[in-house]
Amino acid sequence: MKTANNLIKTGLRCLIAGAALVSASAGAQSNYPNKPVRIIVPFSPGGTADMLGRLVAQKLTESMKQTFVVENRGGAGGVVGSDLVAKAAPDGYTLVVSGVASHAIAPTLSKKMPFDPIRDFTHIALFGGPPSMLAVHPSVPAKDLKSFVALAKSKPGELSYASPGNGTMGHLAAEQFKQLAKIDMTHVPYKGAGPAVADLIAGHVPAASNTLSTMSSHVKAGKARALAVSSKARVEEFPDVPTFAELGYPEMVATIWFSLSGPKGMPQDIVNRLNAEVVKALQAPDVREKLKPEGIETNNMDAKAFTQFVAAELKRWAPVVKASGAQVD
Structure with missing residues (x-):
């Protein structure tokens, strides 16, 4: 009987400790972001990816009351900067402006890809892009x-x-x-x-x-x-x-689309919040006015739908890349 009571007490202590950990984790995530967030733009300054990344970073800084810093890390058609993020901690503090070049075309274009565009990323939100x-x-x-x-x-x-x-x-x-x-x-x-x-x-x-x-x-x-x-x-x-x-x-029908992604395994509540904030940012009248001359149409795709979109684009462009004979290796 005494052994049974001890087992029950031990079980209760484990449950309480587990609940405390879950509560602490949820609390930490609900406080996101509590320090500056890096958004890696894997291209040189001045292009569409850089422009979209900075527009969204500014809006996220305003709405989430924390600094979102853009950092340009160009190279290999977006692969270098994207790989940096693929290997980062999945805590939501290192993100990347992903896109059709780095996540749909490069995987077929190169035989030496350092990452898998689906398996190694958490795809958050689609920005859109020019046709x-x-x-x-x-x-x-x-x-x-x-x-x-x-x-x-x-x-x-x-x-x-x-x-x-x-x-x-x-x-x-x-x-x-x-x-x-x-x-x-x-x-x-x-x-x-x-x-x-x-x-x-x-x-x-x-x-x-x-x-x-x-x-x-x-x-x-x-x-x-x-x-x-x-x-x-x-x-x-x-x-x-x-x-x-x-x-x-x-x-x-195609666009040179850009988007926001992070390392695989990001907490879903952080992903959902970032998605909602990005969608809201892209619908802001001043942002839409800036995007109009670029021919960029915005959207309200959620994270799940966007992940499916990336997979579909990867499948779509593979045969075109192969037929073109283009290679980068």
């Missing part, structure tokens, strides 16, 4: 996408197009379009979006596949002619530029 735009130099006689396809078919392999580089979304979007339209164009890869656009407007290449945000000012200035964009619907800033989908290419 791709196919544009030509004003000297090109094709005035629309249909006549451009006809021109390309009349000169197999003679037309060239610029992109920001091998394996970039600009490259892959153009390669997918080539497959769908059954045309042959020569890819001219550049080291970044800026040089690719510079050679387009100088007339050194007849066409370019790049982000709308990079092409925007040049199209408005008449230095380039936009033929189509890869968004679901026409972009408000360019109402006269049709989408690939409405021109008969429904597979060409």
